[in-house]
Amino acid sequence: MKGFEAGSLQLLAEALETLDGGFSGLPDRAPELTAGELVSLRAGLTAAAERLRDNYPYHHPLYVGQMLKPPHPVARAAYQLAMWLNPNNHALDGGRASSAMEKEAVAGIARMFGWETHLGHLCGGGTMANFEALWVGRESNPGKAIAASAQAHYTHSRLASVLGVPLREVAVDERGRMDSAALERTLEDGEVGTVVATLGTTGAGAVDPLAEILELRRRFDFRLHVDTAYGGYFALAGNLEPEAAAAFDRIAEADSVVVDPHKHGLQPYGCGCVLFRDPGVGRYYRHESPYTYFSSPDLHLGEISLECSRAGASAVALWTTMTVLPLERGGTFARSLESCREGALALYDALLADSRFAPLFPPELDIVVWALRAPTASEASARAERLFAAAAQHDLHLALASFPREMCAPAAPVESWDSDRLTCLRACVMKPEHREWMPEILSRLDVAGDRLAGEPPEIS
Numbered sequence: 001m002k003g004f005e006a007g008s009l010q011l012l013a014e015a016l017e018t019l020d021g022g023f024s025g026l027p028d029r030a031p032e033l034t035a036g037e038l039v040s041l042r043a044g045l046t047a048a049a050e051r052l053r054d055n056y057p058y059h060h061p062l063y064v065g066q067m068l069k070p071p072h073p074v075a076r077a078a079y080q081l082a083m084w085l086n087p088n089n090h091a092l093d094g095g096r097a098s099s100a101m102e103k104e105a106v107a108g109i110a111r112m113f114g115w116e117t118h119l120g121h122l123c124g125g126g127t128m129a130n131f132e133a134l135w136v137g138r139e140s141n142p143g144k145a146i147a148a149s150a151q152a153h154y155t156h157s158r159l160a161s162v163l164g165v166p167l168r169e170v171a172v173d174e175r176g177r178m179d180s181a182a183l184e185r186t187l188e189d190g191e192v193g194t195v196v197a198t199l200g201t202t203g204a205g206a207v208d209p210l211a212e213i214l215e216l217r218r219r220f221d222f223r224l225h226v227d228t229a230y231g232g233y234f235a236l237a238g239n240l241e242p243e244a245a246a247a248f249d250r251i252a253e254a255d256s257v258v259v260d261p262h263k264h265g266l267q268p269y270g271c272g273c274v275l276f277r278d279p280g281v282g283r284y285y286r287h288e289s290p291y292t293y294f295s296s297p298d299l300h301l302g303e304i305s306l307e308c309s310r311a312g313a314s315a316v317a318l319w320t321t322m323t324v325l326p327l328e329r330g331g332t333f334a335r336s337l338e339s340c341r342e343g344a345l346a347l348y349d350a351l352l353a354d355s356r357f358a359p360l361f362p363p364e365l366d367i368v369v370w371a372l373r374a375p376t377a378s379e380a381s382a383r384a385e386r387l388f389a390a391a392a393q394h395d396l397h398l399a400l401a402s403f404p405r406e407m408c409a410p411a412a413p414v415e416s417w418d419s420d421r422l423t424c425l426r427a428c429v430m431k432p433e434h435r436e437w438m439p440e441i442l443s444r445l446d447v448a449g450d451r452l453a454g455e456p457p458e459i460s
């Protein structure tokens with residue numbers, strides 16, 4: 001196969017035999033498909049494959065657009081292996097082994113942040129995980145507001161409104177990090193119950209100054225929630241700048257943390273994780289189920305999560321990935337994150353040296369954002385949109401993102417600000433292969449940029 005890894009299909013077949021052996025005491029149930037069924041399944045699968053061609057090539061290193069990362073082959077195979085059982089991690093009744101695997105995997109993530117004890121579980125993704133953390137925040141500090149930065153993911157304002165809690169937006173500095181002086185002013189009336197610190201914002205990968213926020217917690221009484229859905233695994237990377245590294249090093253002092261294995265953790269979608277430092281918050285989840293929880297006195301994950309039915313396969317995929325690629329500093333997984341960051345730094349350096357582009361600031365993690373130089377802000381935005389489209393014509397897939405003038409002005413991309421916001425190009429350099437592919441990415445960007453300027457395109 002040309003673009004997709006397929007060797008793991010053989011390993012999946014072998015693992016399936018091993019799984020099958022665990023149920024050999026049962027009477028045979030003639031599970032093979034009939035010839036007629038095979039014909040119709042083949043037709044269905046071929047039709048699905050054809051439909052799926054209508055996608056951006058998310059798996060390819062020339063896709064450097066949105067925050068999408070292909071699952072590791074072992075995660076894909078383990079997820080599919082679990083599909084022959086389709087366990088449900090709501091209760092031990094529906095997913096005995098996969099619940100145990102989830103507890104082990106989640107404990108491994110908690111240890112990555114420095115917690116030997118915790119309460120936590122997997123869930124559908126970053127939104128659901130943040131929802132639970134903000135809900136526990138509301139239950140712990142009833143009637144109080146949530147404070148999050150203007151660059152925090154929009155999910156926080158939506159969730160605040162779902163929870164019926166006011167949201168206070170805190171200003172950011174020119175690199176998109178929460179301005180701790182602005183946070184201090186926000187805290188002064190004592191009405192904030194939960195502060196959200198984002199370590200790795202969605203737009204620009206900015207890391208909020210956790211040490212300064214922790215300092216404020218000495219004087220003000222609030223719960224500290226760290227949303228590190230995208231950035232969390234960078235806790236293992238050895239090549240962050242000291243300020244960002246210092247923030248990741250102190251995550252253990254937060255009250256709750258969200259990290260998404262389906263972002264940098266090499267997992268298929270449907271895998272978020274929420275963790276609480278104090279296992280005692282489990283009291284907010286307490287409920288009775290007339291249907292489940294009878295099979296064992298051990299903890300059923302549904303007793304500590306808001307969702308009921310949940311894919312046990314997500315836990316199987318995560319556990320298997322973490323077995324093959326342990327969360328260790330200096331290990332293969334950590335090095336792959338370091339490569340992503342090296343790729344992002346190479347992109348930033350090349351953009352800085354190119355007079356057409358104005359990168360807003362050096363990447364703190366592996367997201368790079370840059371404006372196109374132009375006389376006016378509206379022309380710079382229009383050029384970014386045109387380059388985005390021109391690059392796609394060269395099979396280079398970038399993303400667009402809008403940033404406020406305050407975050408763009410220091411890079412001086414325009415002479416006249418006829419708009420308060422600028423549409424910029426954005427690259428999520430989230431595949432370790434991006435580092436090796438950067439010359440090719442830059443060459444295609446160069447050709448697309450030349451085309452935009454009306455010059456004849458060079459063939460590289």
Ligand SMILES: Cc1ncc(COP(=O)(O)O)c(C=O)c1O
Nearest residue numbers: 125126127153155202227229230
């Ligand atoms: C920092 C942050 N928080 C929350 C979310 C929402 O996560 P999800 O899309 O998994 O619901 C994202 C998604 O990009 C994110 O980057």
